[in-house]
Amino acid sequence: MSQRTTTPRAELHTHLGAAVDPVIMWTIAHRQGIRLPVKDYWDFEDLITMGPGKKNRGVFEMDRDYYHLTELIQSSPEAIEEAVHSVIGGGYRKCNLVLQELRFSPMKRNRTGERDLDFIILAALWGMRRAMVEYPQVSAGLIVALDRSFSPAQNAITLEKAIRYAPDGIVGIDICGPDKKSFSMRAHAPLLLRARKAGLGITVHAGETGNLEELRYVVRTIRPERIGHGLCAAKDPKLLKEIAKQGIVLELCPTSNLLNSVVKDVRELHRVIRTFVDHGVRFTVNTDGPEMYRTSVLKEEEFLLSQGIMSEKELARCMRWAFEAAFVRPKKK
Numbered sequence: 001m002s003q004r005t006t007t008p009r010a011e012l013h014t015h016l017g018a019a020v021d022p023v024i025m026w027t028i029a030h031r032q033g034i035r036l037p038v039k040d041y042w043d044f045e046d047l048i049t050m051g052p053g054k055k056n057r058g059v060f061e062m063d064r065d066y067y068h069l070t071e072l073i074q075s076s077p078e079a080i081e082e083a084v085h086s087v088i089g090g091g092y093r094k095c096n097l098v099l100q101e102l103r104f105s106p107m108k109r110n111r112t113g114e115r116d117l118d119f120i121i122l123a124a125l126w127g128m129r130r131a132m133v134e135y136p137q138v139s140a141g142l143i144v145a146l147d148r149s150f151s152p153a154q155n156a157i158t159l160e161k162a163i164r165y166a167p168d169g170i171v172g173i174d175i176c177g178p179d180k181k182s183f184s185m186r187a188h189a190p191l192l193l194r195a196r197k198a199g200l201g202i203t204v205h206a207g208e209t210g211n212l213e214e215l216r217y218v219v220r221t222i223r224p225e226r227i228g229h230g231l232c233a234a235k236d237p238k239l240l241k242e243i244a245k246q247g248i249v250l251e252l253c254p255t256s257n258l259l260n261s262v263v264k265d266v267r268e269l270h271r272v273i274r275t276f277v278d279h280g281v282r283f284t285v286n287t288d289g290p291e292m293y294r295t296s297v298l299k300e301e302e303f304l305l306s307q308g309i310m311s312e313k314e315l316a317r318c319m320r321w322a323f324e325a326a327f328v329r330p331k332k333k
């Protein structure tokens with residue numbers, strides 16, 4: 001279905017591991033000779049998407065059961081080029097996304113050191129560039145994800161590469177992955193500071209699950225432009241005020257939060273989002289990964305509207321915020 005008549009939209013929070021059409025993933029996997037755990041395409045689709053009735057007990061399960069396979073399939077220069085290319089074009093065709101920021105962890109796509117990180121990043125950038133030539137209406141940028149499962153030294157390696165390729169289309173840095181006891185946000189603060197000095201945008205996954213202490217640290221000390229999720233801020237009115245005052249933009253992903261049991265149910269989601277609205281916190285509506293969660297920015301908006309969580313006017317305002325908070329500069333007409 002053509003989305004040409006839809007209002008132009010921007011999406012800021014999409015993980016490459018959750019964003020590629022299963023049909024394309026299936027072909028990429030076979031072309032590379034990856035031995036898949038299933039032999040029927042439909043079983044594969046079921047394996048990498050959250051179909052009806054599926055729900056994770058937490059973000060940890062999502063990472064272990066879904067991302068493990070998608071990241072493996074995307075772990076070569078050829079695979080990542082195709083993957084990135086398909087997401088940028090797909091977003092434009094399906095949702096009229098004229099601005100898209102796509103994030104991925106290069107170090108989770110180098111087959112534990114077997115592949116060269118530079119070539120993984122360059123291939124991702126090339127896939128993005130190709131898509132932007134094919135779809136000249138689209139502005140896109142890649143966010144390089146550091147990961148909670150890696151040490152500060154490992155993440156520093158990734159960061160230096162992100163800085164090196166910033167002129168080619170790396171626009172920001174993120175810290176992803178489920179909570180881990182071994183991870184210290186404090187130990188990563190110097191890396192984020194370095195990223196900022198180098199001109200990269202900063203977004204951090206924080207407050208997706210219940211770690212309010214870490215979220216406070218991120219807001220007060222790291223002071224990023226954007227935060228991935230940030231839901232648990234809703235429990236702390238003082239922190240909400242600080243987020244609003246600093247102009248930090250939260251990247252919300254409603255369906256993902258429901259399917260990963262980050263919020264208990266629609267009622268809780270309703271309460272959290274209304275708390276943000278009431279406190280003047282700016283936020284954007286995203287998918288976290290349209291294919292894995294079988295959603296899109298349009299579907300997310302329709303969902304929030306149909307559940308009476310947000311009005312059309314509020315959703316349009318969120319979309320304006322998305323364009324304003326983007327690290328990518330939209331194309332000049």
Ligand SMILES: [Zn+2]
Pocket residue numbers: 013015205228288
């Ligand atoms: Zn995310």
